[in-house]
Amino acid sequence: MRIAYFTHSLVSCWNHGNAHFLRGVLRELTRRGHAVMAYEPDGAWSLQNLLRDHGAVGLSAFHGAYPELDGTSYGAIEPVVDAVADADLVVVHEWNDPALVAALGTARKHGAPYTLLFHDPHHRAVSDPEAMRRYDLSGYDGVLAFGETLAAIYRDGGWGERTFVWHEAADTRLFRPPPEAYEPRRAGLVWIGNWGDDERSAELERYLFRPADSVGLPLDVYGVRYPDAARETLARYGVRYHGWAPNAEAPDLFARYLATVHVPRRFYVERLPGIPTIRVFEALAxxxxxxxxxxxxxxxxxxxxxDYLVAADEPAMEAHLRALANEPELRRSLAASGRATIEARHTCRHRADELLAIAAWLGGDAHEDRDAHEAPAAFEIYGAHEVPVAGYGPDAVDSPGTPEHAA
Structure with missing residues (x-):
């Protein structure tokens, strides 16, 4: 198959945690013999920030870990839409310009032969519905939603059986336990995640900074968009802040520590339950x-x-961290169970299988019967509580409303 994926950026993972999943799936499809092309816009927000902070050397980890992959950048929309005219499958990430989304849909309605899917791996359907209403999806064949609660919003909006749950997963070709016995060298805690817009700052203190300090476990933090106030908080708890780390280096980072902690954003706790971020898949893998x-x-x-422990409150988190610090068998048991679950159900190989199955189904009777299943003209929200967020867009480089595609 000829497969085209329109992403915000494939080469940059700066504040773009979804890059791990996209890289893993596209690599898997490439290894199976499919002709895969990844397209990203010139001046992509994530890439601009990465180059500003680290220069071209910041891309070396990606190129070293994924030699099979590369992104093709584009400027004007019309030529790139023409470039995929002979594709069999086109997938469009939700962090794309609405004009591109609409242009691909228009080409599909005017006879482009590919199956066209909109991929939504984010919380904006509930956090910023006005931004989502800018997307004209009337020419699309289906929607890939990264969790059941998000898929339900699309179904209620008129997409019905053409909404597919497509969870994130781990690229286990890269994200795997270290090949040698690191156990004697592991020490302390690590947390990989971006600070964002203060939507979980209280939770980070309650479930990470204070418990680690109380138990006496050294804590190292990696991520971006930490304002001065956030760094002051880290310093107050004795946390070592390292800034951005390439996603491709995360397995090496995990291998140095006893344990890690997951602190989900409030949207995924309160509004989109059941959707884990990529960090859960990464850590368990x-x-x-x-x-x-x-x-x-x-x-x-x-x-x-x-597969992992859950802390109902701060004292429970302290108890779990103390147990992990003192019980090697508990660490081994959790590590083995979590890894087994990933291998059995949540690898990029599994998601590639699912994507190809979805494309095959839509390419059959459902594809031929498009008029009987006309899509909504634009994304609509029914029954979702609207919580508007400040401005959005790849041009809003330091805007507090910039979406977080990372844990």
């Missing part, structure tokens, strides 16, 4: 014990208590 702040695995993706 790498065989590092994970403790999560309260999070409802509503879809039964994992086995809480076996």
């Amino acid at each position: 790498c065989g590092i014990p994970l403790v999560s702040a309260p999070w409802d695995d509503a879809e039964g993706l994992f086995s809480p208590g076996e």
Whole structure:
């Protein structure tokens, strides 16, 4: 198959945690012999920030880990739409210009032969519905939503059986336990995540900074968009802040520590339950014990208590961290169970299989019967509580409303 994926950026993971999943799936499709092209806009916000902070050397980890992949940048929309005219499958990430989304849909309605899918791996359907209403999806064949609660919003909006749950997953070709026995060298805690817009600052203190300090476990933090106030908080708790780390280097980072902690954003706790961020898949794939702040695995993706521990409150988090520091067998058990679950159900190989199956189904009777299943003219929200967020867009380089595609 000839497959085109329109992403915000494939080469940059700066504040773009979804890059891990996209890279893994596209690599898997490439290894299976499909002709895969990734397109990203000139001046992509994530790439601009990465180059500003680290220069071209910041891209070396991506190129070293994914030699099979490269992104093709584009400027004007019409030529790139023409460039994919002979594709069999086109997938468009939701962090794209509405004009591009509409142009591809228009080409599809005017006879482009490919199956066209909109991929939504974000919380803006509930956090910023006005931004989502800018997308004209009337020419699309289906929607890929990264969790059941998000998929339900699209179904209620008129997409029905053409809404597909397509969870994120781990690229286990890269995210895996270290090849040698690191256990004697592991020490302390690591947290990989971006600060963002203060939407979980209280939770980070409650479930990460204070418990680590109380238990006496050194804590290292990696991520971007930490304002001065956030760095002051880290310093107050003795946390070592390292700034951005390439996503491709995360497995090596995990291998140095006893455990990591998952602190989900409030949108994923209160509004989109059951959707884990990529950090859960990454940690379990790498065989590092994970403790999560309260999070409802509503879809039964994992086995809480076996694959990872859940802390109902701050004292419980302290107890879990103390146990992990003192019980090697507990660490080994969690690491083995979490890794086994990833291998059995949540690899990029599984998601590639799912994507190809979806494309095959839509390419059959459903594809031929488009008029009987006309899509909504634009994304609409029915029954969702609207919580508007400040401005959005790739041009808003330092805007507090910039969407977070990372844990």
